Amino acid sequence: MYYKKLANGEVKFFDTYKTLNGKCRQVTVTLETSSAQSQRTAKNLLAQKVDKKLDDERKSLEAVNNATVSQVFEVYWDIRKQEISPSSVYREKGQFNS
Numbered sequence: 001m002y003y004k005k006l007a008n009g010e011v012k013f014f015d016t017y018k019t020l021n022g023k024c025r026q027v028t029v030t031l032e033t034s035s036a037q038s039q040r041t042a043k044n045l046l047a048q049k050v051d052k053k054l055d056d057e058r059k060s061l062e063a064v065n066n067a068t069v070s071q072v073f074e075v076y077w078d079i080r081k082q083e084i085s086p087s088s089v090y091r092e093k094g095q096f097n098s
Contacts, residue, residue, distance in 0.1 A: 001043055003034055013042035017050045020057050027053070 003013045011034040016026050027049040031038045073096075081089050 001039075001046060003039070003042070005034065006030070011038065013039070013046060015043075015046040015050065017054075020054065020061065025053070 001015045003011050005011055010030050013029045016024055019025055027046050029042050029045045031042055
């Protein structure tokens with residue numbers, strides 16, 4: 001964790017972490033001062049942010065890994081319908097139903 005004093009007198013605390021895919025990410029918290037108490041508070045807030053982001057990433061990976069073929073197709077089809085004309089939607093949907 002490190003911090004930087006801003007022009008308006010506040011202090012921005014930074015922390016980096018690695019995602020489940022191995023990418024480096026950064027989280028920040030802005031507080032009024034850089035006192036020892038503020039640093040402890042910032043450390044706790046940053047840890048909470050990192051935990052929340054990693055939990056969200058775990059949940060999204062679980063949703064993808066546990067998806068059935070029909071669920072994946074429905075997500076695909078919702079996007080595909082917006083990309084093509086209505087007559088093409090009818091034709092393509094017929095190909096998948098057969």
